[in-house]
Amino acid sequence: MTVVTWSILSRMRLPQLFASFISIALIAIGMAFYNWQLTLALFWVVPLELAIVLLSKRSMRKGNESNYWNKRAVSEQIQEGLDTIQEIKSYNQENDYLDKLDEKINTYEKVLTRNELVLGILVNGSQSILKLGLASAIIIGANLLSQGSIDLFTYLIFMVIGSRIYTPIQEVLNNLAALIYLDIRINRMNEMEMLPIQQRTTEFHPNNYDIEFNHVDFSYEVGKQILKDVSFTAKQGEITALVGSSGSGKSTAAKLAAHFWDIQSGKITLGGLDIKQIDPETLLKNFSIVFQDVVLFNASIMDNIRIGKRDASDEEVVRVAKLARCDEFVRKMPQGYQTVIGENGETLSGGERQRISIARALLKNAPIVLLDEATASLDVENETQIQLGISELIRNKTVLIIAHRMRTVVNADKIIVLDKGSVAESGSPELLRKPNGIFTQMLERQVISVN
Numbered sequence: 201m202t203v204v205t206w207s208i209l210s211r212m213r214l215p216q217l218f219a220s221f222i223s224i225a226l227i228a229i230g231m232a233f234y235n236w237q238l239t240l241a242l243f244w245v246v247p248l249e250l251a252i253v254l255l256s257k258r259s260m261r262k263g264n265e266s267n268y269w270n271k272r273a274v275s276e277q278i279q280e281g282l283d284t285i286q287e288i289k290s291y292n293q294e295n296d297y298l299d300k301l302d303e304k305i306n307t308y309e310k311v312l313t314r315n316e317l318v319l320g321i322l323v324n325g326s327q328s329i330l331k332l333g334l335a336s337a338i339i340i341g342a343n344l345l346s347q348g349s350i351d352l353f354t355y356l357i358f359m360v361i362g363s364r365i366y367t368p369i370q371e372v373l374n375n376l377a378a379l380i381y382l383d384i385r386i387n388r389m390n391e392m393e394m395l396p397i398q399q400r401t402t403e404f405h406p407n408n409y410d411i412e413f414n415h416v417d418f419s420y421e422v423g424k425q426i427l428k429d430v431s432f433t434a435k436q437g438e439i440t441a442l443v444g445s446s447g448s449g450k451s452t453a454a455k456l457a458a459h460f461w462d463i464q465s466g467k468i469t470l471g472g473l474d475i476k477q478i479d480p481e482t483l484l485k486n487f488s489i490v491f492q493d494v495v496l497f498n499a500s501i502m503d504n505i506r507i508g509k510r511d512a513s514d515e516e517v518v519r520v521a522k523l524a525r526c527d528e529f530v531r532k533m534p535q536g537y538q539t540v541i542g543e544n545g546e547t548l549s550g551g552e553r554q555r556i557s558i559a560r561a562l563l564k565n566a567p568i569v570l571l572d573e574a575t576a577s578l579d580v581e582n583e584t585q586i587q588l589g590i591s592e593l594i595r596n597k598t599v600l601i602i603a604h605r606m607r608t609v610v611n612a613d614k615i616i617v618l619d620k621g622s623v624a625e626s627g628s629p630e631l632l633r634k635p636n637g638i639f640t641q642m643l644e645r646q647v648i649s650v651n
């Protein structure tokens with residue numbers, strides 16, 4: 201057993217269990233010296249009880265296991281409902297959702313009732329069996345007394361002890377049941393504890409911030425490969441654009457560069473060093489990220505932007521907010537920069553949320569910039585203005601940019617075209633404008649749709 205297991209057991213039941221066990225054993229040995237027949241009459245029930253508890257261990261464990269998983273299923277369903285409440289409401293899925301939740305609660309209720317019933321029968325049954333011990337001691341004692349084998353004093357002493365001895369025995373049995381109940385949680389903790397801890401460096405001072413993907417394979421779940429043999433380099437001082445149809449793996453590739461997940465094979469390096477060897481916090485200090493799905497906190501706008509750099513002064517925050525075109529809409533809010541924006545910025549429009557995210561990235565000013573659809577929900581005027589801010593953000597940095605709008609990517613130094621998770625084309629925009637190329641087709645399609 202591991203340290204965690206022992207510490208939990210000692211906090212929960214183990215001391216009582218040992219204390220009860222030792223006191224019963226000592227009392228039984230002492231009594232046997234005094235009169236072995238009466239001791240046997242009192243204690244014959246104990247091995248029987250132990251056998252019952254141990255024999256029912258398997259079914260108890262199974263019951264506890266299904267209890268545990270059903271309980272988790274209910275809380276996960278509730279959590280999912282809270283996270284997706286807007287979608288549920290807008291697609292009239294409330295009844296469906298509630299039906300599913302009801303089903304899970306009902307299953308949990310059934311399993312719980314069955315387990316409680318089994319446990320109840322076991323605990324009460326064991327108490328009744330224990331009482332049989334006292335009954336047999338009374339009968340055998342009376343018999344021995346009538347034969348003159350024992351005196352009245354011995355008989356009374358055994359009766360008094362007999363009326364008390366079963367409390368610690370019952371305690372031992374109850375604690376054994378509780379330990380079985382704990383088993384499944386302990387196993388899960390052990391599973392987590394057994395996960396290997398990777399040794400990673402916090403000392404990271406590279407000569408450059410080039411990101412290199414080398415034959416990278418990646419899948420979120422077994423059997424569904426998302427990236428296949430992806431190789432490319434995003435050089436410092438250059439803008440590298442990832443383009444491709446929806447679902448081709450652009451966001452995944454960008455997130456892998458920041459080591460959000462482990463890849464299955466291949467290698468991703470930053471400044472020549474495998475990112476696996478860099479401590480995650482140290483690695484992320486080097487990234488300014490603007491994601492497709494912006495996450496905001498229920499705090500003031502000032503604090504939401506300041507996440508980019510915790511010790512930034514108010515003036516610094518306002519400076520980047522102006523560059524990201526936040527200043528205009530923030531000043532119109534009731535308390536300006538001190539306005540609290542609600543959970544995940546629910547009081548803001550998509551474009552406003554994105555601008556706050558860009559301001560954060562500007563404030564962080566890290567050597568690598570990941571822009572995932574950074575200007576997707578902005579109108580043309582704001583987009584042009586923000587491009588100026590972004591051009592400050594990306595000066596002399598490693599920039600990985602993902603955009604659907606082709607005019608955002610034609611200024612890139614290098615374009616990587618992803619198609620179903622593989623690199624279909626790569627090179628400068630000029631190089632990729634070849635007849636029948638995927639990039640050329642994407643350009644043409646967008647020109648047509650704009651006209």
Ligand SMILES: Nc1ncnc2c1ncn2[C@@H]1O[C@H](COP(=O)(O)OP(=O)(O)OP(=O)(O)O)[C@@H](O)[C@H]1O
Pocket residue numbers: 420421426444445446447448449450451452453492
């Ligand atoms: N967290 C995740 N868990 C499981 N699958 C995921 C996850 N995120 C993305 N996927 C799957 O990986 C594939 C690639 O997704 P990704 O977000 O990288 O595409 P994308 O090129 O950025 O698309 P878009 O242009 O629509 O943003 C998709 O099939 C998607 O369903």
Ligand SMILES: [Mg+2]
Pocket residue numbers: 450451452492572
């Ligand atoms: Mg994406």
